[in-house]
Every structure is written in structure tokens, then in C-alpha cells.
Amino acid sequence: MLSLVLAASLAAAPAPRAATSSGTVVHIPRLDALQGVTAFLDRAGQYAALLRPVVWFAELHPFLSLDPSQPDSLKSLGIDPTGPLTVSLRSNGRISCTRLTDPKLFQEKAAAVLISGSGKTEAKPTILNGVTRVLIPRESGGHAGYALKGQEACAFTTPSGGFVDDGQGAAMQKETSRLVGSPPKPDARLAQLPGAIYVLMPGRGMVVGMDGSATELRLEGTATQLPLPPFQTTGTSPYGTMKPEGMLFSRARVAPAGVSQAVASVRALIQQACPACPPAEVSSVSRAVAERLTGNVLVAVDSVKSRPSLRTPEGRFFAMRQAVAAEVMDAAAMKTALAPVAKFPGARALEDGYALDVKGGTLFVRLKGKQLVVGNDEAVVQALQTALPQGGAKLPHAVDFTVDPKRLASGLNQVSLMDVVSDQQLAGLFTVGLELGPLLARSERISGWLDSTSGGHRFSTLWTLPAAP
Structure with missing residues (x-):
């Protein structure tokens, strides 16, 4: 019976196509299921520019502009709006894996962007073990490219390596080829957490699920190293x-x-x-x-x-x-x-x-x-x-716990620029107050809970905005 329950859990678990050695992984099981989170961030972004959907949409892909709130715009790139997306942040660059509806269209759109930023006249693909691969140097430094097999594509960029090829482009090409070459493994931890977006921090043993509505943002997660x-x-x-x-x-x-x-x-x-x-x-x-x-x-x-x-x-x-x-x-x-x-x-x-x-x-x-x-x-x-x-x-x-966001905003506002100049330890508080202070001042409450588990802790946070804007 236990084996059947475990098998059912794994079958229902989201499967991030996550790169190895990632510091942070963001997994979206369905791009068309983000309406609740984006509704909250739309309102929150009126007072905290950092939270505006357009800001974090820009981080979803290394070189293409994605807008999950516009399914047709995804289709115009050959990307499936009902499919998953996984972003892996590594020390040597960023990888974004998506499911495609039209691989040929994706290649055309990707080639146009890659060529425009490289000074090259074409982005010529190669095929190895059934995987279509593109690797091209960028004028700004580093490399960009993708690996594609069937309807799965993983694109990447690497940071500037100067005028010398540091080998990171080839390393990322190898990793993306591996990612599209085999099915991703389900992560049972994600199946136990509600969420439209999941954030994983492997080095810290932390997984967080996020969902929301126009007035609430809900986070629930597990951690082994708190x-x-x-x-x-x-x-x-x-x-x-x-x-x-x-x-x-x-x-x-x-x-x-x-x-x-x-x-x-x-x-x-x-x-x-x-x-x-x-x-x-x-x-x-x-x-x-x-x-x-x-x-x-x-x-x-x-x-x-x-x-x-x-x-x-x-x-x-x-x-x-x-x-x-x-x-x-x-x-x-x-x-x-x-x-x-x-x-x-x-x-x-x-x-x-x-x-x-x-x-x-x-x-x-x-x-x-x-x-x-x-x-x-x-x-x-x-x-x-x-x-x-x-x-x-x-x-x-x-x-x-319960936090009064208005009092918190008032407290953060007491950290001045001169305080930061005199003591760098206050820089983080000053930045939080500058970025989130106006939003906190207009929030209703922040509350949550935490429990111990056999392997660490499970926690939840609810950020609530007033019913009326």
C-alpha cells in the first residue's frame, strides 16, 4: 500500500527540468496558471516597482521576452502556454527550459534574437545524438544558445568572459543538451506544497510554493537548514x-x-x-x-x-x-x-x-x-x-506570527541614507524600506505559521492587501 501511495505521489509531482549545480531554481508547472500571482503583483507593483510582473517576466528566459499573461505572445514564439517552464540560476549563467508547440518557429525567433546580439550573420545549428544545438558568442561577452529535442527546449546565456573563451558556453551547451535528452524527475516535495510557482534553493534545502489573488499572496514551503x-x-x-x-x-x-x-x-x-x-x-x-x-x-x-x-x-x-x-x-x-x-x-x-x-x-x-x-x-x-x-x-x-506592515514600514523609514553611509550593516534595511516601504504602508497584514517536521521545518506566510485598492 505504501508503495502505491508513493507512486501516486510521484506521478502527481511537478517535474522541474532543473540544471545541476543550480543555486536557485524557479519552476512553473503551467504558464497559463499564473493569474493569481500576477493579480497580486499587479496591485503590489503600483507601490513597489520591483514586484511589477513586467520586471520578473524579463527573468523567465535568457534572451526571449516572455509574457505568460498573453498566451498568444507565447505561441508566437513557438512556446506552449499550457506547458511548464523551469529557470535554473547557476554561477556560470542562466538556463530556461520550456515546452514547444512549434519547434521550427521557436528556432526562427531564437535565431533572430541571437544573431542581433552577436554580430554574426547566422546562428547555425548542429545535431548530436538527436539534439539540435546552437552556441553563439555575444557582442557584450559570454555566450548564448539553446538545445532542442522534440518539443523540449532549454536556452542559456553565460556572463561575460571578456575576449577569451572561458569554456562556459560549451559547458552550458552540454548541460542543456543533457536536460532535453531525458525526461525530468518528479520532485515529491513540490507535490506536497500548493503553488503556481515553486522556488527551490538546493544548497539550503528549501522549497517554496507561491500562489495568490488580487488581495493575497500565499507562500508555503519546507526547509532542512533553517x-x-x-x-x-x-x-x-x-x-x-x-x-x-x-x-x-x-x-x-x-x-x-x-x-x-x-x-x-x-x-x-x-x-x-x-x-x-x-x-x-x-x-x-x-x-x-x-x-x-x-x-x-x-x-x-x-x-x-x-x-x-x-x-x-x-x-x-x-x-x-x-x-x-x-x-x-x-x-x-x-x-x-x-x-x-x-x-x-x-x-x-x-x-x-x-x-x-x-x-x-x-x-x-x-x-x-x-x-x-x-x-x-x-x-x-x-x-x-x-x-x-x-x-x-x-x-x-x-x-x-502576525506582522503589522504599517508599523514595519514606519520602522524601516527610520533608517536614513546617512545611517547607511555610517554603517553598512543598515544598507539592507534601507534598501528594503526604499523598495517595499510604500507597499507595506498600504498592506493590511502579514501572518504565518511554522511547524517542525522529521527533516526540518514547514512554514507558511500570507500577505494581505486591503479589499479596495
């Missing part, structure tokens, strides 16, 4: 009844084997914010705390407030006004585990914990019943303590 701890698959969260608020709200049920890893990440942040705190004692406290946690965690980021500057480590640490709550097994034992904090530099005893005055602000460590709350903003810590419910509830996933 830098995350394992999570519990079942159980009740003490934060299950809480309403998501703030810029980021996330609940998680960390498996016992992953609690130390999760606490270690918090310990590293505290050590960064308090370099004067003795590392051995900080590590000792974090180990004692980890031993007394159930694994139920809540992360709440209220907003971003750059004070006074993002150009310093302490400025970046305190810019995100946040707090973390974690359920403890025994409140009395946790209080004992936290006692050494009183001797840290800048520590002040509070009625329910400690305040740690450091450069740039104050860290708070508080214990309310069986809830440990750690944060870098007094108002956010207090608000989270007040909001903690008396009872919990079951959640459908091990991790869930």
Missing part, C-alpha cells in the same frame, strides 16, 4: 487566547531539546547590550533559566524608535521596543535562578525582578506568577505583563 530550534507539535499555549498586537506578535512551543538554543540567542543579545556583565555569570544564569522553562514563548515587538541613533550597537539594540515572555515550571526555582542578576553591573532590584541599566537604555527581567518577561522597554514589558491571560488554549501550529 537556524531554528525544534518545536513541539502538540500542546496548549498559555498565550493561546491573546490577541495579536504591535509590529510583531509571535507565539511558539519550543521542544525541550531546543530550549537551550532559544535561550542562548537571548543570552547573546543581553551580553551584547551589557558588555560589562561577566560572561561566565551570564552563561550560568541562562543555563539555569533554560532548565526551568516549559518551552512556551511569546515575542512582542511594539514598534521601532531610533533613539538617539541607529549608528551605534546600543542604538540598534534599543531601537526595537520589545519584550519576550516565557512560561516557567516553578516560579520559586526561577526566582532563585535569577538571583545572581542582582550582582551584575548596573542592576537594580524591583518588586518582581530586576532592572539592568546599560549604555543606551535599561533591560528588564520580571517574574509574574509562572511567566518570565524580559524586555528592553519598560512600557512594552508592563503592557505584556498586564495582557498575560490566566488560561491558555491550543494552537493549530507550533509557531504563529
